Amino acid sequence: MTTPSQPQPLTIPPRLLMGPGPSNANPRILSAMSLPAIGHLDPFYLEMMDEIQDLLRYVWQTENKLTLSISGTGSAGMEASLANVVEPGDVVLIGVMGYFGHRLVDMATRYGADVRIINKPWGENFSLAELTEAIETHKPAILGLVNAETSTGVRQPLEGVGELCRKHNCLLLVDAVTSLGGVPFYADQWGVDLAYSCSQKGLGCPPGLAPFTMSDRAWEKLQKRTTSVSNWYLDMNLLSQYWGEPRKYHHTAPCNMNYGLREALSLIVEEGLENCWQRHQQNAELLWEGLEKLGLVCHVEKQFRLPTLTTVRIPQGVNGKAVSSYLLKEYNIEIGGGLGELGGKVWRIGLMGYNSRPENVLLLLEAFRKVL
Ligand SMILES: Cc1ncc(COP(=O)(O)O)c(C=O)c1O
Structure with missing residues (x-):
């Protein structure tokens, strides 16, 4: 058996994980x-x-x-x-x-x-x-x-x-x-x-x-x-x-x-469990408002939307995969695509744990504005 060539030291691209998980750790x-x-x-x-x-x-x-x-x-x-x-x-x-x-x-x-x-x-x-x-x-x-x-x-x-x-x-x-x-x-x-x-x-x-x-x-x-x-x-x-x-x-x-x-x-x-839930809700609402301003539509009725994971309908004529790839390539931001029945129909945006912060929401909205 041949010896594989020596791998380079491991480096990980600095991704901002705003998909369905994992999220970046504190x-x-x-x-x-x-x-x-x-x-x-x-x-x-x-x-x-x-x-x-x-x-x-x-x-x-x-x-x-x-x-x-x-x-x-x-x-x-x-x-x-x-x-x-x-x-x-x-x-x-x-x-x-x-x-x-x-x-x-x-x-x-x-x-x-x-x-x-x-x-x-x-x-x-x-x-x-x-x-x-x-x-x-x-x-x-x-x-x-x-x-x-x-x-x-x-x-x-x-x-x-x-x-x-x-x-x-x-x-x-x-x-x-x-x-x-x-x-x-x-x-x-x-x-x-x-x-x-x-x-x-x-x-x-x-x-x-x-x-x-x-x-x-x-x-x-x-x-x-x-x-x-x-x-x-x-x-x-x-x-x-x-x-x-x-x-x-x-x-x-x-x-x-x-x-x-x-x-x-x-x-x-340290944060308090209820404060943590509230932070997730507030940042999700900031995201939903921003998406709406961009003319994008959330897939789920507001009352039952998850603050941790938002599904956004891909507008007609837009190549959803091309948008996700662009966000990854140009902004190092990962978002998810649709799964199962919603494959090709929605993007999935996660705001979870340490990543549920206003600056991440604003960065993603700005990136979306540019790409769309
Ligand atoms: C609702 C739900 N259940 C189960 C799982 C499976 O978890 P894991 O992928 O960590 O095994 C996932 C993964 O995303 C999930 O979202």
């Missing part, structure tokens, strides 16, 4: 991540894990004991949520209003669920009345919803949904990948039983971890299983014994990623 996070690695059972590291769990409870707004960060991206959180509570034959009802609803369907099917689907056009969400009717019809063991559908930019309200699920003895499973840290989320108040997110969006870390939380009701369903969790790596029976007593080795934790997450969460405590 330098404090990057600096925390560059600290030396430590043993995953070192008493110092175990203490830090406790701290992370407390900080995560704050951003999830929950008292759930089982709250931790999964070693893996948002999809690992999705996988963990389903793997632990779905037993073969369980009826799982999924609300599909975009690309990530379909991913939930795909995963739940792989775990042997009897999957039932309700659909909404891409750009809309489900009303409580529609969810009530679907639950009464399908009598699911689990209802899966995407709180922030990154493919469409739609927020799915959750007020009243947990109550509805409890009335029908059903667990509420929520994808909060594009909401945690950037959009108000009240796990306990809303009666959410399982929720997962990612490190690289509202929390502003690099990708690699999936914050996760599980209610006592979901834990009970896990304990009553007659089959073992078919995914060893994500089995909460095992992970809970590493994140809590008896602190048993499970896997070699990505300690540097967790340093970064701890710093990101600490930044949110």
